[in-house]
Amino acid sequence: MHQRLSAGQLATGSILIALAVMGLKTAAWMMTGSVALLSDALESLVNIGGAVMAWFAVRYAQRPPDADHPFGHHKAEYFSAVAEGILIVIAALVIVHEAVNALGRPAAAEWGTAGMVVNAVAMGVNLAWARVLLQAGRRLHSPALSAGGHHLMSDVWTSAGVLFGLVLALTTGWAVLDPLLALLVAVNILREGWQVISGSVNGLMDTAAPEGERTEIEEIIHSSAAGALQVHGLKTRRAGRALFVECHMVVESSMTVQEAHDICDRVEAALRKGFPDAQPVIHVEPEHKLEPAGIKPR
Template identity: 80%
Template structure:
């Protein structure tokens, strides 16, 4: 199903899923009074904020280039992911505060199984939606959707650990496991927030295309640049879904502008067939600009 949904539809779905999951987790906390389940519910509050920001970012990133943003608005999704990472860190700090306070007042683990079953249902919903977002984020080259998917997967592992620990607390009667689990939840969420921020900031710094994409680009150029002498100075950068490709193509100085432009057209068409989101800029140069190393056309 996710292969037919657009980024905007997926972002809308994330808001609805986050609201449903938070409702389930708050219900689980109210049924048990567990500080570990409260921590899990607080993370879902961050999920809602992140999903709303992702929705706005995805819509804004889809705007076409204009006079003020000639290269498009693709990087808006990175800003959304950075803000979501900051919210995750804030939630982690709140959880750690609650857990430390609860360590001094741990009581008997008197919660029942019903609340934990509700929390388990919320975990399964998160797991299913996280897989949808991760696949769609890769397919659509969407930093906002990918960040949301990674966050939800972290939430799934957190919920699984909390439920396993609470079952252990019920079996052993060690009430202190509840706030200790909340501490572990907080540390894990803090780590996830840092990873989301780091990955998004890296995108804002004009990161080069991944190695597999660069290899594909070089193969297309080598195959389609027949008639040119050399291609060098290949540079790439990712900006959300957009992929910018720039390189120098050396041709015989006697070649006509029309002929060299025809080679450029063939390369550009082939690159866009292989990578539909590519935006290509080619600088044509005469033979005295040959470099010691470069891509040799076949």
């Protein structure tokens, strides 16, 4: 069912899920007083902020091109992902502060199991929704949804580590494990924040399409540009869902404009069939522009 949901609907769902998980984790912390569970709940607070930003970014990115933004608004999702990464880093610093304070006054490891069960339920909800977002992010080429999915997946591993450590603390009576676990949580969150920020900045820097997509684009051109002598100078870039493809197509000097235009139309149609959000630009050149290397159509 989730495969039929739009990016906007998934972004709305992320807000609702983040609120529910935050409520569960806060309840778990209040039932136990564990600093590690508090750190887990603080990370969920970041999830809410990230989900809200993604909701706005996804809707803004779907706006059609206008006079001020002729190439569309697709990159808005990257700004959302960068902002979420910054929030992740801030949350990690707050957790470090709480954990360091707790190291000087570790409480007795007398937590009940009820709070940990509640936290485990929250972890299960996060795991299910993270998988939904990761699949949707790949399907829709949405940086905002992918960033949210990776963040939630990190949250799942954090929760699993916290629960394992608290069980160990209960078993051994070593209360110092609680703030130490919180510090480990902070390190994991910092790593996740860095990955989200760096990945989104790459998108803002017009990184080329993934290697697999470039290979598929070359094959599409190879099989659809019959009548041309060569295609070279292929450039690609991803901007959220949009895929920009530029290339130079060499034709015989005697070919009419209409014949060359027909080949361009055929190549563009084939690219859009393989990549519905492709925006190709083809520059036609005469045969003396042949390059030593390029794509030779069939």
